[in-house]
Amino acid sequence: MKPARRIIALLLVLVLAAPLAACGDNGDDVIYFRFGFGDEPDSLNPYFGTHASTYYVFASVYDTLFTRDVNYKLVGSLCTGYETARNEDGTCTYTMTLRDDVSWHDGEKFTAADVAFTLYTTYNWSYAHSFDVLFLDPDSIEAPDDTTVSFTVEGDYPYIVEYLATCPIYPEHVWKQYFTDEGGGWLEYDDERIYEVQEV
Numbered sequence: 001m002k003p004a005r006r007i008i009a010l011l012l013v014l015v016l017a018a019p020l021a022a023c024g025d026n027g028d029d030v031i032y033f034r035f036g037f038g039d040e041p042d043s044l045n046p047y048f049g050t051h052a053s054t055y056y057v058f059a060s061v062y063d064t065l066f067t068r069d070v071n072y073k074l075v076g077s078l079c080t081g082y083e084t085a086r087n088e089d090g091t092c093t094y095t096m097t098l099r100d101d102v103s104w105h106d107g108e109k110f111t112a113a114d115v116a117f118t119l120y121t122t123y124n125w126s127y128a129h130s131f132d133v134l135f136l137d138p139d140s141i142e143a144p145d146d147t148t149v150s151f152t153v154e155g156d157y158p159y160i161v162e163y164l165a166t167c168p169i170y171p172e173h174v175w176k177q178y179f180t181d182e183g184g185g186w187l188e189y190d191d192e193r194i195y196e197v198q199e200v
Contacts, residue, residue: 046168047122062168095150104171112143117172
């Protein structure tokens, strides 16, 4: 190996080994991994965070309904399949079948209620309001059972699966408390409490 290549190889080894230095055993049978950012995430809710560091955090925490494989082909992630039904008024209803073998980090089971909750709250309270373009009515989002979720959109959008591949799904049992008032009713979209509680 030429000297220049040896130097480059050594530098690569050092760069790859550096993050591992943040992993350590503190003697309590727990292995910690620490990774540094230039700033702190401004929210643990992916639809409220605006900092770049927030993206790296939620991308490692939340999953999406679809993803891309090594060949960049869209495949199911939390979703195992879907059907499209065109309605008489020109709208389309998408029905998604979800995996039944997924649990959240706290051990709670992932269900269609989590997907419905994510879509509903994102429509109403996301900073980006991305779903405004798609949904006629957020009340069309339904979860008839633990592995089925359906929703109605304005038309047969060819890009909706790709769009859903970018939308993280979060747990209802964790986040619902931040979107409801003391009586269990939904907070209005302009209620400052929604945004205040998202701060880390």
